[in-house]
Amino acid sequence: MQRIPIEKAVRGMVTAKSVLNETGVVLIGQGTELTDGLIEKLKSLDIQNVIVKGRPLDLGVEEKGLEQLYKELEDRFGLVASDKLCTQIKELIKKDLKHRKEETT
Numbered sequence: 832m833q834r835i836p837i838e839k840a841v842r843g844m845v846t847a848k849s850v851l852n853e854t855g856v857v858l859i860g861q862g863t864e865l866t867d868g869l870i871e872k873l874k875s876l877d878i879q880n881v882i883v884k885g886r887p888l889d890l891g892v893e894e895k896g897l898e899q900l901y902k903e904l905e906d907r908f909g910l911v912a913s914d915k916l917c918t919q920i921k922e923l924i925k926k927d928l929k930h931r932k933e934e935t936t
Contacts, residue, residue: 832847832848832882832883832884832885832886832931833847833882833883833885833886834880834881834882835880835881835882835883836879836880837870837873837874837878837879837880837881838874840865840870840873840881840883841865841870842865842866842867842870843864843865844864844865844881844883844884845862845863845864845865845883845884846859846860846861846862846863846865846881846882846883846884847861847882847883847884848861848882849861850873850878850881852876852878858872858873858876858878859873859881865881865883897928897929897932900928901925901928904921904924904925904928905921908920908921
């Protein structure tokens with residue numbers, strides 16, 4: 832799964848998540864194959880990004896591994912390591928990171 836700028840979207844890509852407008856209304860459902868018409872409609876509605884299946888584009892950004900993300904998370908929460916609420920938040924973020932990594936593979 833990859834978030835891409837709408838300008839990079841091409842016909843045939845498939846949405847991995849529903850595309851919502853700013854009020855949360857679903858414009859295009861998950862699993863929809865993009866067409867030229869749909870892409871133009873999204874642009875006209877000022878949609879900036881879409882999340883598509885797979886990793887179709889090299890956006891020039893090296894993706895960090897899960898262990899690197901965990902290390903950065905530990906560093907960021909280092910000053911509040913003794914706070915139980917912050918520890919719970921950190922653990923929820925770790926679960927979310929793992930889930931997102933699993934979705935992209």
